Amino acid sequence: MQYTLTQQARQRRRRENLVGYAFMLPSLLFFLGFVIFPMGMALVTSFTDYSMTTFGFVGLSNYIRAFKDAVFIKSLGNTLVIVLVSVPLVTLFSLWVASAVYKSSQFTSSLIRIIFYLPIVTGTVAVTVVWKWMFNNYYGLLNYVFKSLGIISSNINWLGNPATALWCIITILFTTSIGQPIVLYISALANVDPSLVEAGEVDGANHMQVFWKIKWPQIMPTTLYILVITTINSFQCFALIQLLTSGGPNNATNTIMYNIYYHAYKLNEYGYGNAMGILLALLIAIFSFFQFRLAKSDNE
Amino acid sequence: MQTTVQRITPYRVLSYVMLFILAVIFTFPLYWIVTGSFKDAQAINAPAPVWFPTNPITTNYARLMERPAISWLLNTLFICGMAMLLICITATMAGYAIAKKRFACRALIFSIFVMAMALPKQVILIPLLKEISFLGLHNTLWAVIFPTVGWPFGVFLMKQFSENIPGSILEATRIDGAGEVQTFIQIVLPMVAPGIGALAIFTFISAWNDYFLQLLMLNTARTYTISVGIAKLQDEMFTDFGLIMAGAALAAIPIVVVFLMFQRFFTRGITMGAVKG
The missing domain is CATH 4.10.280 (MYOD Basic-Helix-Loop-Helix Domain, subunit B)
Incomplete structure (x- = not known):
């Protein structure tokens, strides 16, 4: 009796394995073939001088080269500026919008979600080309509006000036980043346990206290998720730069992602490009780690 | 009160x-x-x-149509439609398996999927390009479709939806003598249908706008997508903003309409995909 039972169990388990993997197979094929394999290759080739003509092991020299490369350091700095400005801005701003509208009627909150999602749906390329026109030195709307309002006295070459170009990029990045966080915050705030909020209000907590002591801890997982995705997106800012400035003027808007593209596709230095890619991945991992730590300590 | x-x-x-x-x-x-x-x-x-x-x-x-803007649009539609179809099939199957089947290494595989999702997608693009060239797929639309299908977000989303299928129903179907495939088609699919809808619309919109991948994989005017086509157009025509805006409108309007029509599904997709990331 005992024997047959275990045999049955074993047979059952084998069946589960077989069926499970059969269902997993199509997805695993694509995942292993087009995500995991290139990921492994990126790591391996980052230790080589892989290019159009060469392919030899060079140890850490790509990594050493990166840290001696003034352009890489500049692009690293620009990338960090973009991340450190846009991540807090996007998070706080979307939280503000969401808390202003999440109690409104279905119609209003739908409308807000649609409006702030619009720049993302419109598509990076379409959004970028229209901004390029608006930023244009001669025909751009921005110079006209700012001059009419008396904010500036003569035309500014927004994208051609190292002092303003990066901020133009950050502005556009901002408009294409806050849609998803707003949607997430609206749903998170709507899911906050109302009995806790009521209990807090009965105990005489004011608006701010209710928010920071009761709602904030409950929406923490959402905040964390938003921080992580916004960080990843900001680190990977590429299309805007390729289409608007090509990293210029004088590398003022060069980012790691653009630098990788430039070395790999314009100069065919795949090994070096991959090494910078691995550095970027490490940087994102470090940022995410600290965001998790921060979120944890804030929750306790 | x-x-x-x-x-x-x-x-x-x-x-x-x-x-x-x-x-x-x-x-x-x-x-x-x-x-x-x-x-x-x-x-x-x-x-x-x-x-x-x-x-x-x-x-x-009219000037935009002289470029093969219509064929750019058709290429984009093919990429989005095919990626959507393949992701919906593979991710629904895999999501169901991870949620409901107790196979070996299930937890490990799932955590690799989740970790890969946190990885910056662009980092793998150089080796991906080499791999695609090696497979002879460079400058074909499949070069964009396959990597899109490999991205694990869909599996994650469908796992979330499949969690809600009551085990008792699956058990009852099994006792009634239904095979695995039959169970999947007749019981599982109808129950996760809202998830498939969310995934379909989400995939369609993100594939439409995945400019970087398209830029790398498609280098001939014949295979351009609408995004790549417009980007090349503005490279070439510079300040001919009328023409460029016509291109931008052609790239944006179809996808905005799709978004407005399926906005609810889409919103559900991104909120469900975020729960306990």
């Missing part, structure tokens, strides 16, 4: 005013694209902006 929250306070008025201003700023680019596409050169280059094209022209669109 006090309802302090809904009372009209100066703060509330101020926030609505600010929201309104922001809403205008956020919708303006799309307005400027569409109106710009109907402006003639004079209106485009006017020193004071022409807020609305008073004598609209369609020359910009």
Whole structure:
């Protein structure tokens, strides 16, 4: 009796394995073939001088080269500026919008979600080309509006000036980043346990206290998720730069992602490009780690 | 019961005013694209902006059609449609398996999927390009479709939806003698249908706008997507903003319409995909 039972169990388990993997197979094929394999290759080739003509092991020299490369350091700095400005801005701003509208009627909150999602749906390329026109030195709307309002006295070459170009990029990045966080915050705030909020209000907590002591801890997982995705997106800012400035003027808007593209596709230095890619991945991992730590300590 | 929250306070008025201003700023680019596409050169280059094209022209669109803009659009549709179809099939199967089947290494595989999702997608693009060339797929639409299908977000999303299938129903079907495939098609699929809808629309929109991948994989005018086509157009035509706006409108309007039609599904997709990331 005992024997047959275990045999049955074993047979059952084998069946589960077989069926499970059969269902997993199509997805695993694509995942292993087009995500995991290139990921492994990126790591391996980052230790080589892989290019159009060469392919030899060079140890850490790509990594050493990166840290001696003034352009890489500049692009690293620009990338960090973009991340450190846009991540807090996007998070706080979307939280503000969401808390202003999440109690409104279905119609209003739908409308807000649609409006702030619009720049993302419109598509990076379409959004970028229209901004390029608006930023244009001669025909751009921005110079006209700012001059009419008396904010500036003569035309500014927004994208051609190292002092303003990066901020133009950050502005556009901002408009294409806050849609998803707003949607997430609206749903998170709507899911906050109302009995806790009521209990807090009965105990005489004011608006701010209710928010920071009761709602904030409950929406923490959402905040964390938003921080992580916004960080990843900001680190990977590429299309805007390729289409608007090509990293210029004088590398003022060069980012790691653009630098990788430039070395790999314009100069065919795949090994070096991959090494910078691995550095970027490490940087994102470090940022995410600290965001998790921060979120944890804030929750306790 | 006090309802302090809904009372009209100066703060509330101020926030609505600010929201309104922001809403205008956020919708303006799309307005400027569409109106710009109907402006003639004079209106485009006017020193004071022409807020609305008073004598609209369609020359910009006619010139756009001389490029194979329609074939760019068809390429994009094929990529999005095919990626959507393949992801819906593979991710639904895998999501169901991870949620409901107790196979070996299940937890490990799932955590690799989740970790890969946190990885910056662009980092793998150089080796991916080499791999695609090696497979002879470079400059074919499949070069964009396959990597899109490999991205694990769909599996994650469908696992979330499949968690809700009651085990008792699956057990009952099994006792009734239904095979695995039959169970999947007759029981599982109808139950996760809302998830598939969310995934389909989410995939369609993100594939439409995945400019970087398209830029790398497609280098011949024949295989351009609408995004790549417009990007090349502005490289070449520089300040011919009328033509460029017509292109931008052609790239944006179809996907905005799709988004507006399926907005609810889409919103559900991104909120479900975020729970306990």
